[in-house]
Amino acid sequence: DAGVIQSPRHEVTEMGQEVTLRCKPISGHNSLFWYRQTMMRGLELLIYFNNNVPIDDSGMPEDRFSAKMPNASFSTLKIQPSEPRDSAVYFCASSHSRGGYEQYFGPGTRLTVT
Amino acid sequence: AQSVTQPDIHITVSEGASLELRCNYSYGATPYLFWYVQSPGQGLQLLLKYFSGDTLVQGIKGFEAEFKRSQSSFNLRKPSVHWSDAAEYFCAVGLMEYGNKLVFGAGTILRVKS
Numbered sequence: 623d624a625g626v627i628q629s630p631r632h633e634v635t636e637m638g639q640e641v642t643l644r645c646k647p648i649s650g651h652n653s654l655f656w657y658r659q660t661m662m663r664g665l666e667l668l669i670y671f672n673n674n675v676p677i678d679d680s681g682m683p684e685d686r687f688s689a690k691m692p693n694a695s696f697s698t699l700k701i702q703p704s705e706p707r708d709s710a711v712y713f714c715a716s717s718h719s720r721g722g723y724e725q726y727f728g729p730g731t732r733l734t735v736t
Numbered sequence: 737a738q739s740v741t742q743p744d745i746h747i748t749v750s751e752g753a754s755l756e757l758r759c760n761y762s763y764g765a766t767p768y769l770f771w772y773v774q775s776p777g778q779g780l781q782l783l784l785k786y787f788s789g790d791t792l793v794q795g796i797k798g799f800e801a802e803f804k805r806s807q808s809s810f811n812l813r814k815p816s817v818h819w820s821d822a823a824e825y826f827c828a829v830g831l832m833e834y835g836n837k838l839v840f841g842a843g844t845i846l847r848v849k850s
Contacts, residue, residue, distance in 0.1 A: 723830035727779035
């Protein structure tokens with residue numbers, strides 16, 4: 623089985639540019655989570671979706687961040703405009719709401735904003 | 737509020753020695769509990785989970801964890817550590833009233849001495 627797929631794996635961009643991170647969850651999973659990991663703040667939940675509907679976006683740091691899930695097999699996290707403090711590793715995870723709550727993580731996207 | 741505490745930021749053990757990583761949680765209901773491992777540059781991998789039943793659960797890579805309700809703890813153990821176990825370990829609690837949302841501890845970095 624393919625796991626959670628994220629692209630790109632690495633992204634380097636200049637401050638002010640738009641960044642789009644992509645995630646394909648495990649087939650059959652109906653919950654999707656976006657996390658951010660930094661040395662200073664650890665692992666933070668940004669937003670999560672159930673059945674393609676955003677349930678909790680309280681972790682989204684600012685209006686510059688937005689996330690969509692147009693269908694069950696694809697989600698995006700967009701940062702516009704990007705800032706150096708957005709540099710982090712962004713993880714996507716998926717799970718099945720009728721399962722045991724375990725989440726399966728993708729390999730992450732390392733974002734560097736210069 | 738729900739929370740997970742991993743009291744040890746770093747732990748160093750000798751290869752072949754036993755290991756115990758501590759985890760305490762704060763949660764009003766019966767918890768779903770997890771341990772994840774993250775190797776450098778990788779995503780989080782599920783080691784084991786506790787939902788109900790036997791309080792001693794077995795996971796992958798020779799790890800086990802014991803749920804102790806009276807102590808609100810879910811400590812991770814391994815009888816003999818291998819150099820390849822060097823990684824960061826995260827404990828998490830599942831919040832059933834919030835769908836599949838997980839709350840993670842800050843992590844414990846394990847170093848293995850040869």
